[in-house]
Amino acid sequence: MNESPVIDHEAMQEPQIRLVAVGATESEPVSPLLIEDVTVAYHHRPVLWNIDYQAPSGKLIAIVGPNGSGKTTLIKATLDLVPRAAGQVLIFGEPYRQQRHRVGYVPQRTSVDWDFPVSALDVVAMGMYRKIGWLRPVSRKYREAAKQALDRVGMVDFASRQINQLSGGQQQRVFLARALAQNADLYFMDEPFAGVDAATERAIVDILRQLRESGKTVIVVHHDLQTVHEYFDEVVLLNMRLIAAGPTAEVFTPDNLRKTYGGKLALLDQLGEKMAQPRSR
Amino acid sequence: MKSVLTPLQSWASLDTWIIVIGALAAMACALPGCFLLLRRQSLMGDAISHTSLLGIVAAFFVSHWLVETNVISPATELSVRHVAMCLGAVIVGVLSAWMTESLQKFGNVESSAALGVVFTSLFALGLLLIRAVADDVHIDPDCVLYGAIEMAPLETFGTSGIPRAVVVNGVVLTINLLLTVVLFKELRLSAFDPALATTQGIPAHVMHYGLMGVTAMTLVAAFESVGSILVIAMLIIPPATAYLLTDRLPRMIGLSLLIGALSSVIGHVSALTLPPLIARSVGIPDVHDASTAGMMAAAAGFLFVTAMLLGPKYGLVSRIWHRLLLKLRIAGEDVLGGLYRFEESAPAPADLSLATERAAWLRSLTTQSWLARLATWVLLRRRWLIGSGSEVRLTDTGREAARTLVRSHRLWESFLAKHFVLGTGRFHESAEQVEHFLDRDLLAELDQDLDRPGVDPHGRAIPN
Numbered sequence: 001m002n003e004s005p006v007i008d009h010e011a012m013q014e015p016q017i018r019l020v021a022v023g024a025t026e027s028e029p030v031s032p033l034l035i036e037d038v039t040v041a042y043h044h045r046p047v048l049w050n051i052d053y054q055a056p057s058g059k060l061i062a063i064v065g066p067n068g069s070g071k072t073t074l075i076k077a078t079l080d081l082v083p084r085a086a087g088q089v090l091i092f093g094e095p096y097r098q099q100r101h102r103v104g105y106v107p108q109r110t111s112v113d114w115d116f117p118v119s120a121l122d123v124v125a126m127g128m129y130r131k132i133g134w135l136r137p138v139s140r141k142y143r144e145a146a147k148q149a150l151d152r153v154g155m156v157d158f159a160s161r162q163i164n165q166l167s168g169g170q171q172q173r174v175f176l177a178r179a180l181a182q183n184a185d186l187y188f189m190d191e192p193f194a195g196v197d198a199a200t201e202r203a204i205v206d207i208l209r210q211l212r213e214s215g216k217t218v219i220v221v222h223h224d225l226q227t228v229h230e231y232f233d234e235v236v237l238l239n240m241r242l243i244a245a246g247p248t249a250e251v252f253t254p255d256n257l258r259k260t261y262g263g264k265l266a267l268l269d270q271l272g273e274k275m276a277q278p279r280s281r
Numbered sequence: 282m283k284s285v286l287t288p289l290q291s292w293a294s295l296d297t298w299i300i301v302i303g304a305l306a307a308m309a310c311a312l313p314g315c316f317l318l319l320r321r322q323s324l325m326g327d328a329i330s331h332t333s334l335l336g337i338v339a340a341f342f343v344s345h346w347l348v349e350t351n352v353i354s355p356a357t358e359l360s361v362r363h364v365a366m367c368l369g370a371v372i373v374g375v376l377s378a379w380m381t382e383s384l385q386k387f388g389n390v391e392s393s394a395a396l397g398v399v400f401t402s403l404f405a406l407g408l409l410l411i412r413a414v415a416d417d418v419h420i421d422p423d424c425v426l427y428g429a430i431e432m433a434p435l436e437t438f439g440t441s442g443i444p445r446a447v448v449v450n451g452v453v454l455t456i457n458l459l460l461t462v463v464l465f466k467e468l469r470l471s472a473f474d475p476a477l478a479t480t481q482g483i484p485a486h487v488m489h490y491g492l493m494g495v496t497a498m499t500l501v502a503a504f505e506s507v508g509s510i511l512v513i514a515m516l517i518i519p520p521a522t523a524y525l526l527t528d529r530l531p532r533m534i535g536l537s538l539l540i541g542a543l544s545s546v547i548g549h550v551s552a553l554t555l556p557p558l559i560a561r562s563v564g565i566p567d568v569h570d571a572s573t574a575g576m577m578a579a580a581a582g583f584l585f586v587t588a589m590l591l592g593p594k595y596g597l598v599s600r601i602w603h604r605l606l607l608k609l610r611i612a613g614e615d616v617l618g619g620l621y622r623f624e625e626s627a628p629a630p631a632d633l634s635l636a637t638e639r640a641a642w643l644r645s646l647t648t649q650s651w652l653a654r655l656a657t658w659v660l661l662r663r664r665w666l667i668g669s670g671s672e673v674r675l676t677d678t679g680r681e682a683a684r685t686l687v688r689s690h691r692l693w694e695s696f697l698a699k700h701f702v703l704g705t706g707r708f709h710e711s712a713e714q715v716e717h718f719l720d721r722d723l724l725a726e727l728d729q730d731l732d733r734p735g736v737d738p739h740g741r742a743i744p745n
Binding site: 107129 | 467473474477482527
């Protein structure tokens with residue numbers, strides 16, 4: 001009698017999810033991201049080794065590690081943008097291919113050509129192309145939605161600007177608006193704080209918190225160790241291997257950081273080089 | 282005295298057809314060209330135009346072999362060959378793109394080097410094959426390279442009187458237009474952000490190879506009639522010109538079509554008129570016209586340079602003009618600011634020594650700098666100043682503007698003094714520059730940061 005339709009809905013969905021959930025226990029909801037034994041190699045040289053990770057639902061998660069530790073590669077391997085040499089990835093219990101619509105991706109700002117002849121609104125609308133569907137033009141409905149997304153990041157006044165007339169921080173906000181327009185359940189953001197001004201950083205953090213409040217999971221490649229405690233619930237410490245992962249308070253310790261940024265890298269790196277050129281041994 | 286336009290008096294339907302063929306080919310090329318340019322792969326078109334020679338030769342082989350083995354009759358050979366040529370070029374085009382990418386990935390070779398290796402090798406292979414079969418089939422490498430747009434209208438389609446080249450290029454243009462309109466959003470996203478395209482369910486690599494295939498098809502259709510050199514020009518120059526003129530992709534595509542067509546018209550007309558004119562002026566009376574294909578490429582180049590110089594936003598002339606306007610505004614504001622400061626120190630105009638000083642300042646300002654003279658003239662016309670010579674005074678509107686400027690100057694000095702360690706002289710230097718660029722929002726922010734200071738670091742009042 002007092003059962004809300006929301007609960008009904010969940011009850012309907014749960015058995016389906018349980019069937020395919022590999023890593024989740026009976027009582028827990030299925031994890032938004034389950035990475036099992038993932039290894040990635042470029043030119044036969046491993047850059048990620050046997051990564052196992054299960055992300056909790058509805059948290060802000062930082063991936064932290066030195067340059068070249070495979071942070072971006074981990075995201076790209078998860079999204080099938082680079083091939084995995086081994087291992088599997090499950091998004092909400094299913095392969096990424098079947099869950100693409102639930103995943104939002106914010107690549108590094110420098111990954112695109114900002115001289116491209118498009119407006120900020122055009123870029124945001126790109127986040128909805130899957131919903132719009134093949135061969136259909138971007139209709140007024142979607143342009144309105146794109147405008148709302150721009151409004152959420154405080155950029156609505158710049159909607160018709162060509163993107164090279166925006167500052168670095170504004171460009172990052174446009175990227176964020178594009179991810180918001182996707183309305184995904186799981187977000188990957190590759191260094192959204194790189195090279196942005198203080199105001200933009202605050203705006204991004206606000207957005208991240210709003211996303212968490214609405215039950216989304218956000219995984220962020222993060223460089224600024226000072227702010228990890230303040231911004232993130234969970235930390236993944238990465239340096240070619242998974243060093244540690246878990247709640248920030250437990251995992252983000254000086255000892256783990258030393259492991260992540262310390263001498264281990266040199267050893268793994270050397271081994272990687274040996275594996276790339278086996279004959280030169 | 283013969284007029285420049287004399288050669289045009291003998292204008293024939295042939296000339297019209299030449300222009301139509303050139304325009305259709307140019308427009309067909311401009312469409313894939315726009316996307317190649319935006320993907321920074323313009324040279325890929327160049328490469329494909331060379332490698333597709335291999336596809337063409339292979340097509341000759343196949344159609345020849347089909348006739349030998351009696352699969353098709355010699356009568357249908359020509360039409361089979363045309364289809365085979367298009368297919369062959371598309372296959373080799375996609376193949377060369379794929380080989381370039383593989384070489385880059387597995388050979389660890391830089392992209393332009395990989396492109397260089399692939400396209401010269403395949404082109405050389407094509408040339409070798411031509412030599413090997415030159416006795417069996419008639420194929421003329423010169424014709425492929427330079428084309429023969431002047432001859433193209435002579436080969437008509439059936440008995441209709443419409444040149445075959447018009448039909449072929451028209452069909453290709455229509456296909457390309459349809460693809461561009463229907464797949465506009467997908468093409469744009471996969472050019473701008475291939476990773477996002479893939480995550481949005483638009484496979485970027487399929488779009489990439491599709492674009493290469495379409496480029497190859499367009500090139501083959503076009504360079505049969507206009508030659509591969511003109512085709513490369515038309516693939517790159519109209520899109521590059523349009524890119525300089527607008528910030529929106531649909532407009533860029535439209536403009537590139539227009540520029541392509543315009544190049545054809547200008548090219549042919551100047552091929553008829555310019556050479557006799559130039560040749561006569563250096564004393565050679567017998568030159569009548571020049572290669573239309575060459576002139577079309579030159580016309581496209583001319584349009585590009587024009588856009589570079591005169592483009593409304595990124596053009597050299599408009600950039601110089603805007604810089605001049607900025608300088609003029611700064612000079613004008615300096616005059617206003619100076620006059621305001623004199624008014625400040627002498628509320629009553631009775632102080633004679635100050636009046637002399639003021640007159641001397643104005644005189645030196647206007648004699649030393651033509652910009653200050655021009656700026657004063659403009660301010661007088663706008664009625665921000667009144668009077669003449671060294672007797673000019675601020676009007677009320679002028680005083681308003683001057684007050685804002687002085688306010689900017691002093692707020693900035695206070696801001697510097699609060700947050701930075703600088704010699705006193707440096708405050709003024711910096712403020713002299715910054716005062717011209719502080720807008721209302723920034724001023725409000727400064728004012729707030731400084732807790733609404735009444736005076737600047739020199740103790741002078743900050744006007745409201």
